[in-house]
Amino acid sequence: MSATADPPPAPAGSAAERSWTVRLRRRAVAALPPEKLLPDGQPTYVASWIYVFGVLTLASLATLILTGVILSLKGPAWWHVSGIGHFFNSMHLWSVELFFFFMVIHLWGKYWMAAWRGGRARVWITGAITFLIAIPCALTGYVSQQNFDAQWISTQAKDAMNSVGVGAFFNLLNFGQMYSYHILLLPAAVVVLVIAHVLLVRRHGVVPPFELQDKLKAARMGHTDGEVQS
Amino acid sequence: MSRADRKRENEAARVWKGGYRPYDLVKEASIAFGAVLLLAVVLTVLFSSPDDPPSTVKQWSRTDPVDFVTTAVSQLDGTSGTATYGPPYNHNSDGQHIAFLRPQKWLGVSHPIDAPQDFVLAPLHSITGQPALTAALAVYQAAPSKLQTAWTTNYTNALAKAKPGPGDSVIIPAGRYGPVPIMMNALLSFAQGGGLDGTLLTNRQFYQTDYTKPLMLMADGSVLANRAQAEHLLGEQWGMMNETGSYPGQVWLWLYTFWYQIKPFSTSNNADILVMAIMGVLSLAFVLVPFLPVINRIPRWIPIYKLIWREHYASLSPKPSPAQPMPPPAVNAPG
Numbered sequence: 231m232s233a234t235a236d237p238p239p240a241p242a243g244s245a246a247e248r249s250w251t252v253r254l255r256r257r258a259v260a261a262l263p264p265e266k267l268l269p270d271g272q273p274t275y276v277a278s279w280i281y282v283f284g285v286l287t288l289a290s291l292a293t294l295i296l297t298g299v300i301l302s303l304k305g306p307a308w309w310h311v312s313g314i315g316h317f318f319n320s321m322h323l324w325s326v327e328l329f330f331f332f333m334v335i336h337l338w339g340k341y342w343m344a345a346w347r348g349g350r351a352r353v354w355i356t357g358a359i360t361f362l363i364a365i366p367c368a369l370t371g372y373v374s375q376q377n378f379d380a381q382w383i384s385t386q387a388k389d390a391m392n393s394v395g396v397g398a399f400f401n402l403l404n405f406g407q408m409y410s411y412h413i414l415l416l417p418a419a420v421v422v423l424v425i426a427h428v429l430l431v432r433r434h435g436v437v438p439p440f441e442l443q444d445k446l447k448a449a450r451m452g453h454t455d456g457e458v459q460s
Numbered sequence: 461m462s463r464a465d466r467k468r469e470n471e472a473a474r475v476w477k478g479g480y481r482p483y484d485l486v487k488e489a490s491i492a493f494g495a496v497l498l499l500a501v502v503l504t505v506l507f508s509s510p511d512d513p514p515s516t517v518k519q520w521s522r523t524d525p526v527d528f529v530t531t532a533v534s535q536l537d538g539t540s541g542t543a544t545y546g547p548p549y550n551h552n553s554d555g556q557h558i559a560f561l562r563p564q565k566w567l568g569v570s571h572p573i574d575a576p577q578d579f580v581l582a583p584l585h586s587i588t589g590q591p592a593l594t595a596a597l598a599v600y601q602a603a604p605s606k607l608q609t610a611w612t613t614n615y616t617n618a619l620a621k622a623k624p625g626p627g628d629s630v631i632i633p634a635g636r637y638g639p640v641p642i643m644m645n646a647l648l649s650f651a652q653g654g655g656l657d658g659t660l661l662t663n664r665q666f667y668q669t670d671y672t673k674p675l676m677l678m679a680d681g682s683v684l685a686n687r688a689q690a691e692h693l694l695g696e697q698w699g700m701m702n703e704t705g706s707y708p709g710q711v712w713l714w715l716y717t718f719w720y721q722i723k724p725f726s727t728s729n730n731a732d733i734l735v736m737a738i739m740g741v742l743s744l745a746f747v748l749v750p751f752l753p754v755i756n757r758i759p760r761w762i763p764i765y766k767l768i769w770r771e772h773y774a775s776l777s778p779k780p781s782p783a784q785p786m787p788p789p790a791v792n793a794p795g
Contacts, residue, residue: 269483270482270483271480271482271483273480273481274478274481274775275478275771278771282492285489286496289495289497293493293496293497296497316511320509321504323707324499324500324509325496325500327711328496328499328500330711330712342768343765343768344756346749346756347469347470348470348475349474350473350750351751354749355747361746362743362746365712368710368712369710369713376514377510377513378512378514378704379510379703379704380514381514381675381678385676385678390736392564393556393563393733395563395566395567397570398547398567398570399567403571403672403675403676404571404670404671405671407669438473438476439769439772441469442776
């Protein structure tokens with residue numbers, strides 16, 4: 231096969247112009263061209279350990295999913311009777327502890343950077359919702375353990391769910407329902423939100439630093455020489 | 461900082477027009493994954509994970525038969541926590557509320573539990589070959605409710621003086637209990653043989669995944685709470701955010717659990733809905749931080765950003781020109 235040049239733009243009113251597929255592709259590529267999606271350079275101000283915690287959160291999520299898939303392959307009772315199963319359950323537990331640890335530091339870091347500036351509010355919102363969805367995701371895991379912890383946590387937490395009416399479709403005492411929430415519904419929500427969050431970060435870029443007061447003063451007087459410009 | 465300054469600063473943050481440096485995203489992500497995987501393995505090897513076996517009705521009725529029978533009688537006379545819970549288990553109370561809002565009632569009774577029937581009468585009816593029990597059940601169910609209550613109240617009071625008898629049985633002083641002792645002794649034997657665990661799980665299907673009934677029954681007794689207290693898991697001990705043993709548990713629930721430790725929540729009958737309402741408002745505020753006045757300005761006022769971007773700000777400072785004469789060293793200065 232020989233390399234082909236990009237097709238010429240479709241004339242207005244043509245079939246290609248009306249194609250939903252073509253329109254979606256154009257919008258996707260315009261919003262996130264490949265060099266933005268997978269960049270090989272980053273702004274010079276990205277030079278702090280705090281930036282590592284975003285990718286560490288993603289790495290913890292990957293570890294969680296990997297160990298969760300292994301546990302799912304053998305079923306929920308496996309880890310109680312198998313040393314290997316217990317090992318992977320322990321990895322799953324420590325992955326979730328690391329996930330929340332890294333995510334909380336990441337969120338605090340982004341708060342102190344006011345990372346919503348410059349049209350990045352949706353980046354913050356998707357990150358915050360991910361944190362909030364991750365909490366019931368972990369809770370359903372704790373009540374799916376089929377041990378005393380599961381019994382105690384489920385019987386204690388049910389009252390809060392029942393008090394707001396959620397208990398009708400989120401019954402912490404129903405192992406089958408909680409297991410479904412834990413291995414499918416809530417992780418899927420977390421993964422979708424994380425993908426949206428990362429794509430928004432790639433689209434808008436990492437938030438630039440605050441301008442220092444003297445630069446702001448200069449900008450107010452019309453002497454803009456800064457690196458950050460609209 | 462004026463509103464115009466804030467707007468200008470916000471607009472200026474849209475696009476970075478300064479320098480870039482080489483960056484290998486895929487390499488960084490791969491290294492991070494490897495490092496976290498290794499860290500999880502190290503933590504696993506060092507600390508493993510807890511797995512205390514679950515309690516069962518069989519074990520509970522054998523180790524603490526008095527508590528089991530006391531709980532069973534409270535199910536029979538409708539005074540237990542489950543029997544008086546309200547939605548989603550029954551209609552016997554309105555549940556918790558905030559002002560006139562009672563969301564607990566909105567979706568009705570989705571997991572019906574008839575405590576006397578499900579926990580006592582139906583299991584007893586499933587026992588065959590015991591004419592005395594059959595007769596006792598007939599007497600009890602034919603009696604007026606006032607008489608039933610008198611029997612169960614007398615029996616409950618007598619249980620305070622009960623002693624463990626031979627074969628994990630319960631011995632109580634003689635009294636006017638009607639057929640209740642025969643029923644309770646039969647239920648205790650049934651539970652000690654493991655029959656009640658199975659009966660509470662069984663419904664119209666072969667496969668079972670719903671443990672609502674056995675867990676509600678055990679939660680009405682002391683079996684779970686006694687174990688939880690020994691493991692420092694009670695509500696006043698920061699409760700369910702902890703795990704058995706010395707594991708970190710769900711530490712991310714600290715704020716949720718915190719409210720239960722202070723008044724008025726620690727003493728309120730509506731603590732759960734109040735705490736959920738507070739956490740709902742705080743969660744919404746958390747999501748909407750970019751739009752909250754004051755909260756969204758704090759990062760500008762407390763200059764932690766200068767620490768985060770110290771290299772960037774240092775690079776903006778004018779460097780001394782090599783052509784400029786350096787000031788003389790201050791050695792041998794007088795004084």
